[in-house]
Amino acid sequence: AGIAAVGARPSAAPRVIVVRGLRVALLAFDATGQGPPGVARWNEARARKAVTRARSSADVVAVGIHGGAEYVPTTDPYLMRIGRLLASWGADVVWGHGPHVVQPVHVLDPDRDGRPTVVATSLGNLLFDQHAPGTRRGATRPLF
Secondary structure: OOOOOOOOOOOOOOEEEEEOOEEEEEEEEEOOOOOOOOOOEOOHHHHHHHHHHHHHHOOEEEEEEEOOOOOOOOOOHHHHHHHHHHHHHOOOEEEEEOOOOEOOEEEEOOOOOOOOEEEEOOEEOOOOOOOOOOOOOEOOOOOO
16 A cells, blocks of 8 residues: 555664655554554663664654553543653654544654754544443543
């Protein structure tokens, strides 16, 4: 289908795509500790190095984090902590996936470079056949 994989490299190397002349670096990490071999597992030192490297070569840095407490519709504190770390290292967007329900979206104050960071600890499900309450939808409109 032409969809590029992100986070399927244990080295956590960013995948850089160009969209209308804008260089977007994509990174993804598994923070569950249960991901299969071959995925980039959350490791603070490795993540910091990857985000810093991506920031130096891209206009936008977006990081996906898989983890968090499932089915809780409030901001996941663990993913928010990770989001704040990623923001401090230069991430522009952090999106969580794992809770399966929509959680609030936050815009963090600009970092030292004057760039705010959008942190969405969970955007719900795009496509999934779960029947638990709140799992049959994703964020389809602005939440903030």
